[in-house]
Amino acid sequence: MTQILYDGSYEGWLTAIFEIYEYKLKDVVFAKEETSNTLLFSNTHSVTTDEVKANRVLNGLQQRLSHHGFHAIYFAFLSELDQIEEILFRFTAYVFASKINIERDLSRSEVLNVKKAAHLTGKESHRMKAFVRFKLTKDGLYYAIIEPDCDILPLIEQHFKNRYADQRWLIYDSKRKYGIYYDLENVSTVEMQFESNTSSSFLAEINDENEEFFENLWRNYFKSVNIESRKNTKLHIKHMPKRYWKNLTEKIPNLNKR
């Protein structure tokens, strides 16, 4: 059994796929560098991310898959599901072993599992287009904090760029400690530390003077549109899972109100 150490990036994983074939590695298990426990494994193979190797794998996949199937691999990778690297490796092995396009062969677990993982990421990236709540700062920046299960920032960038073309914004993934920032021209990736437990007095200081008013308006609106006699908590939670609540303005009680 060989443990493959890679840097956790998509390019790194693609490089690893290349090297599995290059070195004819058998029975592989993936590990991101920081989490590895090398003692358990007889063989360890370290992968250095290599653009040329990664692109050769990408080209190979692109030739054998539809546009949709090709993107499904990237989506599935971003799902960060347990053992997704192995799941994706089995899928690519099946792709490369077959003469025809196999992405519709859904009764095979290699294919179905990737489709499911891709679906999970797609679903959450759609949700995060909805569940981002911007707050306005004094210097005109709209910022939002999210904590998605999947690494969806790369997938929602274009949506927010198209939609909020005339305002500066920042969406920060506090689980992965990076964000995307739009400066009215381009979107760039920013790495930073955001205090997760910032005090409300600090926020009141950096926020625009109307910010709290709008947040309360929104809470107020959210309350007013509910129809009590149709209460359906199960459906509510199904659509708006509790794990997202702490970053949803309408689900956070107004702390300043006594």
Next chain:
Amino acid sequence: MVQERVMEKLAILADAAKYDVSCSSGQSTRKNKNKGLGDTGGGICHAFTEDGRCVSLLKILLTNHCIFDCAYCVSRKSNDIKRAAFTVQEVVDLTIGFYRRNYIEGLFLSSGIFDNADYTMERLVRIVKKLRLEENFNGYIHLKAIPGASEELLKEAGLYADRLSVNVEMPTEQSLKLLAPDKNHKDVIKPMQYLKNEIIGYQEEKKTNYKTPLFAPAGQSTQMVIGATKENDLEILGMANYFYEQMKMRRVYYSGYVPISHDNRLPAIGTPVPMIRENRLYQADWLIRYYGFNVNEIVGFDQPNLDLDIDPKLGWALRNLHQFPVDINTADLEMIQRIPGIGFLGAKKIVAARTFKKLQPDDLKKLGISYSRSKYFLAFSSPFYLQKDLTPLQIKNQILNLQNSKYKNNFSNQLALF
């Protein structure tokens, strides 16, 4: 904005607008031009109320002052409630402030009728124009077309809004006359007809001249209150079918009546909202629009109401057992979609997967298809288990045992009103 007053107005005018069920925000194609604000296309539900309905638009009334006295409406003239009215600027500021914070996809603006139809409509149009022309706003806007408004105003509304709707409110003229003596179906049908023709006209012109402006690109919709009056599902779905076919409506919404007044023409306060019936109507509507079912296959003179305990597709299958069993390894997509337990996407997955191998029952389970539900309708041929010859009632009972609905007690609860 005078903050406290706006806060109060929003509570009143959002509360009054919440019975309007239209929430769609997709189906439009407005792009963000010249670095403006917003775009439409995807249709995103930004939040969900505690009753489980989606919030995608800032849904408000411009005012709840109304000269009409429709019994089913909270804003009716004779109702003793707090009245309020937004200014044009307040609606614009709220929309933009909410949109920039990503709370909403756009605006759904309706209004009580104050003074007269044109006066009200003119105000609505002024808000939309201000949003589009002054704020460079490209988000979604759904505007209520006020019955009786002039064609000039309707036309202007269509040039700036994504969708327009006139609510028919009651499925039959008779019920409308009973509950809304000031209204008649003709006043509703006339603007619908006008809008239909304009929408088609602009679409045709757009084909030859790309500079033709958009005109209500998300089409029109309407809404019927159900369960307040005695109409059966045949009448309701028949009316819906008329709107889809004759008026080219994008959507017909069904709104289960929420008792709001002590009026002896209406179900008493405390009568449960007919939620399952509403749900069955949406399922039937879906079958008609997406699954190629004809209304007459779902309801007919011999069975004018939908079953409450089973969904309309299962109901149809049980009445048409002669069309089954279906062999999923050979049947066409359309027929596979008609099998209870197999949906739109499930059928597509089957057709994709079967090109690689002959599908087994286990494969269906893997694909996420409800085999326990669909097995009664699947082909006998190997590899599927031989199903005993069961009567429709036996199948129905076996399937009902699989599910455990919290509405079970309500299943036989057809409102007895008259």
